Amino acid sequence: MAMDREGFLSMRSLSYVNELLAGERELDQNSVSYTQLSRDTNAAFADFARLAMVKDLHLLHLWAASLNTDTQSIPAEDMNSNQFRDWLATLGLGRTLRMYDDALHTEFEDQLDDRLQKLMEVANEEFNKEEISE
Structure with missing residues (x-):
């Protein structure tokens, strides 16, 4: 896993998603990792909302x-x-x-x-x- 990420997910969220994909963890809405993933996703949606407000973009x-x-x-x-x-x-x-x-x-x-x-x-x-x- 590269340390110089360009995506919106934090390293914690990315690790959680990778563990979910590998079958090492199950999706748990009560976990701290799920909460962090939720925060990262909400921040991404907020960024997309800002982009959507730029005329002709x-x-x-x-x-x-x-x-x-x-x-x-x-x-x-x-x-x-x-x-x-x-x-x-x-x-x-x-x-x-x-x-x-x-x-x-x-x-x-x-x-x-x-x-x-x-x-x-x-x-x-x-x-x-x-x-x-x-």
Whole structure:
């Protein structure tokens, strides 16, 4: 576990989550670690609320601005730390939508998937038109 973290989780929360993922602990809402994780998550939501108040700031543009485009084609074990961070960010975006849907009993993830699929189809059509005209 790297000591120079860029994420919003404290080292205590990150350790707790890693232990949950490894099956070494169970989710316990009465534990100090759960309380810290809750605080970290609430602080992250507060930060996102501040971001949302900035006029014309587009979250997907922010996310994509530092993204390494070839990250998706490299196996995780061959990635450097920046590529791995980008891969986790991409994965995290999708998982965040799933957590949103699970918490609020919505189907936003499916709707976004449909919209992204349509967008990819339009982009492919435009790309094909450009290839034909060249």
